[in-house]
Amino acid sequence: MAFSIAEAFAPATVANLGVGFDILGLALQGMGDRAIVEFQDAPEIIFSEIRGDDGKLPRDPALNIAAVSARALLDHVGEARGLSIRLFKGLPLSSGLGSSAASAVVSVIALNKLLGEPFTRAQLLPFCLEGEALVSGYHADNVAPCLLGGIILVAGTTVNAIQPLPLPDQFHLALVTPDIAVPTDSARKILPKHVTLKTMIHQTGAVAKLVDALHRGDLAALSQAIEGDRVVEPARACLMPMHREARAAAKQAGAAAVFIGGAGPTLCAVCESAVIAEMAASAMQAQYLAANIPCMSQATGVDQCGAVVLNAY
């Protein structure tokens, strides 16, 4: 059946899981971006509407992640028609919640539906990465979980690099997103260009422990591994006021591990129950509010579905 309009949803994601810089990410239940994509006879991609971005996203399709990703797919299949995109941002920009990945994925998932679904969701990865690369280079640790849901290892940027990992039974999350913009490119520039062999051994060991702990469902070992990062988070902490205090408050409330969501400033706490996640979210929020930094907090879990087509006509 041929469709000319498709509506899709793409979830928030958090990348890195502490020690897994650029290779680990998970999808979050709840928040996300929505888009309505429609074929048009003219070859261009236009935005008929963008909401929820406070006017900050570029309307120029050559500069907008949703359009660049859709263009990559249109060109790949040799489709001559263009698109009209209505994009509804549910995710704050530059927040560490995978906003750019969601923009890329939501338009590509909808377009794939219009094309008759020639690609599996995993096969859509390269098109989404074309858009994501506009803001933060080629890494798939947000795009892959956004497409597929769950916790994903993606040690590369090709489809066969995607490896879904098991989700432990007791795996709840508390998140706080302070109203501080941390652009991904700034948070990447601040990283060390070289690490010592000793650090490299520690870092790779922690990633291996993390993957092993997920397979065994061992939350204590998982938490220790997540917090084993000696390279990325220590370099970025200075970009995030109250980071140390919020982290300590989450631990005090019972969180098992706390890590920076992607490039930040979202802080994400792993908790063994929904009740602890609620308490950790409130405790982190209280720290930012006491410092007069507005923030949003949430207790949530891992979304296991990934992006979905909501409607097609």
Ligand code: HSE
């Ligand atoms: N892995 C990326 C980073 C995620 O931490 O820079 C943000 O795009």
